[in-house]
Amino acid sequence: MVRHCELCNGKRAALVRPKNQQQICKDCFYTAFEEEIHQTIVDNKLFKRGDRVAVAASGGKDSTVLAHVLTLLNKRHDYGLDLFLLSIDEGIAGYRDDSLETVKRNETQYGIPLEVVSYKTLYNWTMDEIVKEIGLKNNCTFCGVFRRQALDRGAHKMKAVKMATGHNADDVAETVLLNILRGDIARLARCTSIITGEEGALPRCKPFKYTYEKEIVMYAYFKKLDYFSTECTYSPNAYRGFAREFIKDLEAIRPQAILDIIRSGERFRIDSTAKMPEQGLCEKCGYISSQKWCKACVLLDGLNRGLPRLGITRTRGKGSANVVETVSNGVEKLAVSRDDRRPSVSAIDF
Numbered sequence: 001m002v003r004h005c006e007l008c009n010g011k012r013a014a015l016v017r018p019k020n021q022q023q024i025c026k027d028c029f030y031t032a033f034e035e036e037i038h039q040t041i042v043d044n045k046l047f048k049r050g051d052r053v054a055v056a057a058s059g060g061k062d063s064t065v066l067a068h069v070l071t072l073l074n075k076r077h078d079y080g081l082d083l084f085l086l087s088i089d090e091g092i093a094g095y096r097d098d099s100l101e102t103v104k105r106n107e108t109q110y111g112i113p114l115e116v117v118s119y120k121t122l123y124n125w126t127m128d129e130i131v132k133e134i135g136l137k138n139n140c141t142f143c144g145v146f147r148r149q150a151l152d153r154g155a156h157k158m159k160a161v162k163m164a165t166g167h168n169a170d171d172v173a174e175t176v177l178l179n180i181l182r183g184d185i186a187r188l189a190r191c192t193s194i195i196t197g198e199e200g201a202l203p204r205c206k207p208f209k210y211t212y213e214k215e216i217v218m219y220a221y222f223k224k225l226d227y228f229s230t231e232c233t234y235s236p237n238a239y240r241g242f243a244r245e246f247i248k249d250l251e252a253i254r255p256q257a258i259l260d261i262i263r264s265g266e267r268f269r270i271d272s273t274a275k276m277p278e279q280g281l282c283e284k285c286g287y288i289s290s291q292k293w294c295k296a297c298v299l300l301d302g303l304n305r306g307l308p309r310l311g312i313t314r315t316r317g318k319g320s321a322n323v324v325e326t327v328s329n330g331v332e333k334l335a336v337s338r339d340d341r342r343p344s345v346s347a348i349d350f
């Protein structure tokens, strides 16, 4: 028996919508997908007319669909946005160089300019060089911290007033869970915000905050978008991977679970007596930081001194003046080296 689309009742149903199990045709899926994102943008006032917006583009499925949908909605609803693609080249041979080729093609396909900023230029280290120093275990910490700052620096350089990233509902739910598992109250408080960084750094927004990863993949597939699907060559963050698998398992039983975790995260009320980090500026590079030195400077200093583990070590050592101990300020666990009291935290953030 031919099933008709539950929305238009005319065309043949071509897919089951992962979010709500509706059987619908491709055209109704495209419309629902795009207009839900439009609604998220409007309801949350993500952009203002005339905003110059950096679309953080890795060449992967999420940011490719983001670039496609933002370009389309900007025209369809006349947002009046000045969009451009911003890519960070982490220096990972056989991975990022290939995905950057995809972004270069997207530049032509979507007709918006591309700016590429590299770790090598900013930090004088590529991820390939960092992995040679640190090994495969903690490299994601370096990459995440450096990328976050590199995106900000690239966006500032290009005079953007906002950045949009491809973080989706699965990513947000996963981060809520991780911050609970780590007891990271400060990050738990802000990880569900659809716009972050308004207090100093460049505001970042997540137009896909309520968009399911499965739907993004489906959209990219049916629309035949040009994206890069290979996983990073270096070892994935195992703890995050576990949370990801857990969420996928929950979704398989009850798709609504993803949105429910996000809503739970949104509704947490943080005890007003809990000590929160105070925002200031890094004494070394001037970048926004809640500590004396920003995380990127702490990590970079360790690399440049031939002590790459300095900024990521969390366990108490013995004896030497440079030993690292773990202390707690009640909010985040800080690894502080005894000689210079420079803290570092591991990032569970966007």
Ligand SMILES: Nc1ncnc2c1ncn2[C@@H]1O[C@H](COP(=O)(O)OP(=O)(O)OP(=O)(O)O)[C@@H](O)[C@H]1O
Binding pocket: 055, 056, 057, 058, 059, 060, 061, 062, 063, 064, 086, 087, 088, 089, 090, 147, 164, 165, 166, 167, 171
């Ligand atoms: N190298 C990069 N250059 C620019 N933006 C990036 C880069 N890496 C990640 N991002 C931004 O951060 C978002 C989340 O990145 P993450 O590494 O979690 O990848 P992802 O969920 O696989 O996303 P994507 O499919 O877009 O790669 C991306 O959607 C993109 O907006």
